[in-house]
Amino acid sequence: MILAVLVWLLSIAIVVAFAIRRWWFPPPASAVGAEFDSYFGITAILTGVIFLSAQVALGWVIVRYRDKGGAAVQSHGNDRLEWIWTTAAAILFIGLGLITAGLWAKVHIEPAPANAMRVEVLAKQFAWSFRYAGPDGRFGRTSIRMVNDANGNPFGLDDTDPAGRDDIVTSTLRVPVNVPVQLTLQSRDVIHNFFVRELRMKQDAVPGMRIPLPFLANRTGEFEIACSELCGLGHHQMRSKLTVITAEAFADWQKQMLEQLRQQQ
Ligand SMILES: [Cu+2]
Incomplete structure (x- = not known):
């Protein structure tokens, strides 16, 4: 009882x-x-x-059916109920x-709208990198030989390709609010997972594959990007930030990043 x-x-x-x-x-x-x-x-x-x-x-x-001192009765179930x-x-x-x-x-499955802002996402043990195409709208060529984390080139951008001169590479993701974004996920080593709770979005990044992931953030704020696939000893450190800002703030930021790029070249 x-x-x-x-x-x-x-x-x-x-x-x-x-x-x-x-x-x-x-x-x-x-x-x-x-x-x-x-x-x-x-x-x-x-x-x-x-x-x-x-x-x-x-x-x-x-x-x-509690024990009332009587003998137990065997039941063979009820097929109809089952x-x-x-x-x-x-x-x-x-x-x-x-x-x-x-x-x-x-x-x-559905493709992102044609006007979506394209951002490449690179996962590796144990960090995220993001690449924007810059004002020309084209991503520069990459080469595995050029990959160099120490000098800030996780994607292996080939600096002989002019289309890549304005590519912005960052370690956090920044997008304008209410603008469709098309992410392309790739991994450099093992399977990782791109997870943002507030977007209710979770997608594996698989080595050898380019996986599209569209989204549209409808409010500004800062949200955690966490790797949601156990990917090695440093898995718990593999996190970044998604910052959703106004279109004006985004344009300002982009201008600032391009200015920095110009100074480096
Ligand atoms: Cu990971």
Whole structure:
């Protein structure tokens, strides 16, 4: 009897902890993020109702079939009930998958709009680098022979290519607010993962692949970029920053970076 009450109390406490949303995600910084949250809400409510009903039933079974001194009776189950709940669970999970498929496709399959700002993202043990094409809109040629972390050339920019002269390489990601951005993820060694909680975005960077990842940040702020794939001893240090700023501030920053580049050349 006490066990049944414990099961019920514990279940209610868990449901309440979810329902009050006290320990929750940080607010989203993109429309896609808000959409993900609404689907998460639907899934949480559906699974929450099922969880609570199952636990209430469990408590009831504990009370109903507790030891009353009689002989135990063997049960061989109920095929019809098994069929019903297995089918119901399958319909529920496939259904949830189908209604969220559009959002998944929007993030991972659909190409970014043509006017999207392109940024290359390079992951390596244990740092992130970002490359902007500069005013000419073209990324300069890179070569594996030119890769040199010590002199700040993680991408291996080939300085004989004029298209690369205005390429801006940074260790944090800076983007203007409400502007579509197309990231291209690549890795130089092992699998890493680009994760920004506020964008509700998580994507592997795989050696030998160039993986597109579009997003549009709809509020300004500073957000953590964390590597979300265990990639070696320094994995915990592999973090950077996404700064979302106004278009004017972004233009100013770009101008400043180009000025620095000119002075170096
Ligand atoms: Cu990593």
